[in-house]
Amino acid sequence: MLPEALPRPAPIANAEYRRRREALMAALPEDAAVLLPGAGLVTRSRDSEFPFRQDSDFHYLTGFPEPDALLLLLPGRAEGESVLFCQDRDPTLEAWTGIRLGADGAVREHDVDQAFENAERDERVAALLDGRRTLYLPLDGVEAMALAEEVRGELAARVRHGARPPEALADVAPLLHEARLIKSEAELALLRHAAEISARAHRRAMRAARPGLAEWQLQAELEHEFRWHGGSGPAYASIVGGGANAGVLHYIENRAPLEDGDLVLIDAGAEFDLYAGDITRTFPVNGRFSDAQRALYEVVLGVQERAVEAVRPGTTLAAIHAEVVRGLTAGLIRLGLLEGEVQARIDDESYRRFYLHSTSHWLGLDVHDVGRYRREGESRPLVPGMVLTVEPGLYVPDADDIPAAFRGIGIRIEDDVAVTAEGHEVLTAGVPKSVAAIEALMAGE
Numbered sequence: 001m002l003p004e005a006l007p008r009p010a011p012i013a014n015a016e017y018r019r020r021r022e023a024l025m026a027a028l029p030e031d032a033a034v035l036l037p038g039a040g041l042v043t044r045s046r047d048s049e050f051p052f053r054q055d056s057d058f059h060y061l062t063g064f065p066e067p068d069a070l071l072l073l074l075p076g077r078a079e080g081e082s083v084l085f086c087q088d089r090d091p092t093l094e095a096w097t098g099i100r101l102g103a104d105g106a107v108r109e110h111d112v113d114q115a116f117e118n119a120e121r122d123e124r125v126a127a128l129l130d131g132r133r134t135l136y137l138p139l140d141g142v143e144a145m146a147l148a149e150e151v152r153g154e155l156a157a158r159v160r161h162g163a164r165p166p167e168a169l170a171d172v173a174p175l176l177h178e179a180r181l182i183k184s185e186a187e188l189a190l191l192r193h194a195a196e197i198s199a200r201a202h203r204r205a206m207r208a209a210r211p212g213l214a215e216w217q218l219q220a221e222l223e224h225e226f227r228w229h230g231g232s233g234p235a236y237a238s239i240v241g242g243g244a245n246a247g248v249l250h251y252i253e254n255r256a257p258l259e260d261g262d263l264v265l266i267d268a269g270a271e272f273d274l275y276a277g278d279i280t281r282t283f284p285v286n287g288r289f290s291d292a293q294r295a296l297y298e299v300v301l302g303v304q305e306r307a308v309e310a311v312r313p314g315t316t317l318a319a320i321h322a323e324v325v326r327g328l329t330a331g332l333i334r335l336g337l338l339e340g341e342v343q344a345r346i347d348d349e350s351y352r353r354f355y356l357h358s359t360s361h362w363l364g365l366d367v368h369d370v371g372r373y374r375r376e377g378e379s380r381p382l383v384p385g386m387v388l389t390v391e392p393g394l395y396v397p398d399a400d401d402i403p404a405a406f407r408g409i410g411i412r413i414e415d416d417v418a419v420t421a422e423g424h425e426v427l428t429a430g431v432p433k434s435v436a437a438i439e440a441l442m443a444g445e
Contacts, residue, residue, distance in 0.1 A: 029133075190273050197230075299328065
């Protein structure tokens, strides 16, 4: 009998998207506007495209799922403050690629104030932006910048007839990304769901693993589970690294056989309604840790568990990372992989031979989500609604000065953690990470 898929959580309501647009407009100076393009289709080869994924900022403000859309936010406009341009209705094309919402459907289904099809974009956008002093847009967006300059040029040519082009361009990203950093209850529900799908996938991969399989076969197990439970697929390129491949932080080839006696590191997460899961687990291919693997793993696990417990309002990612570095360095010295005093090895950065990356990143619509890590030169305090990863690791090179039992071992353990008023919530607690729990799951107990 096939397993039942998880029930889907409620989608984000149109009222929430409207509140987001209103909050962004409330933060703008007088006579400003926002111009924000959505994503377009990307060619895969010749006449086929990659599956469409909406731009995260555009999705955050609209929930609109079609390519080649444009949002204008026009505070104070009597005819409507949120104006969406979208693909034209076209029965011939729709027979090939599916029904398009069109302008009427955009208003009806997504609660924007006004919508026009793209055939009207050229004649309307400049007129809508006439008189707006400052135009906010993604300054790193080629399409947005080109459109903004086109609008300003068109209006400048009509200045003698009373046109008033925007005087300045400003980056919308700081305002929008600060808003995205704090998740609503509806967003947290989607992140929990993405995390649960991801957790089930990791458990499936652990149960399937055995010598003789290949990395790509564990990847197939993972991504089957992502799809089975309604995810759109991986939130990022799945990492399945056996043996020394685990030491390559962004190893995505997944082409090697899984060898008896090796560990395999899996860093993979599902995307659900554009929200990302992100889990890393490391476990033995044959289901049993060797003594050296266990010793190194227990160092990473102990540090990771203490770092998760440290997540609470008021602390900072910098403080958590500093304690992770201290704990990993102490463990490396205990195992004979470093020598001397802990603080000395931190000061001379000897530990960086084994630990190259930060402990955390934000998580949300993007797996490395937006939002500043520092304010005015200081690491920002955590507040409820932030969601982050906690992922220390150790990566031992295959070198002559390393004890033979530890050479080529790579270990990372990663969980997704939401900051709450009381402390934290581990969204990915459904995947075992203790040695005993991993070995029991892999043994079928």
